[in-house]
Amino acid sequence: GENVEQHPSTLSVQEGDSAVIKCTYSDSASNYFPWYKQELGKGPQLIIDIRSNVGEKKDQRIAVTLNKTAKHFSLHITETQPEDSAVYFCAASKGWNYGQNFVFGPGTRLSVLP
Amino acid sequence: KAGVTQTPRYLIKTRGQQVTLSCSPISGHRSVSWYQQTPGQGLQFLFEYFSETQRNKGNFPGRFSGRQFSNSRSEMNVSTLELGDSALYLCASSPGQGGTANEQFFGPGTRLTVL
16 A cells, blocks of 8 residues: 655744655555644645646745655745644545545654744 | 534543544545554554445454544544554545545544453
């Protein structure tokens, strides 16, 4: 089955710096890759996603890149702010017809230091 | 549009009891998935329902079950609770149709503690 690895497990950056989180997946049939942000006491929040027919997607300070050949995708956060501090999860899915059994990475705890 | 709602938010049970958790998806969404989140195992898929039918099931024992109603609301049940069932149980809803059929949106979760 699918396996998703995520690095680093913890990341500390200074406010205003950039943060990069990387994930790798094992199943080449996966074609949908969302990223979630989870704050303490809350459920995961979808912040950006990318599909396998796209190499990069950007939404304001957040971007995601996908390398299908290497089977890895990355989350980039620029100009980090204290409110970006949270746990971030990547996930992989084979698409709607295969069911919604997303496989999640173990998470990255991001701390943005003021 | 209101988000995914889960009830109750917190629950304390003792070993051997059973529990039922409820999830109301985003209006118009037809797919509901359930996940268990623990510090040790992370986010693990339990099962998914679409149009009242279970489409997928994760690697959990038969004590974990679920169902979906005609209005897309879903419940999950855990029987004969064990200490290891203590976790945050998350429900996620998806449109189930169109180009974004598989986008998943999570609720706040139900924190279950088994004593």
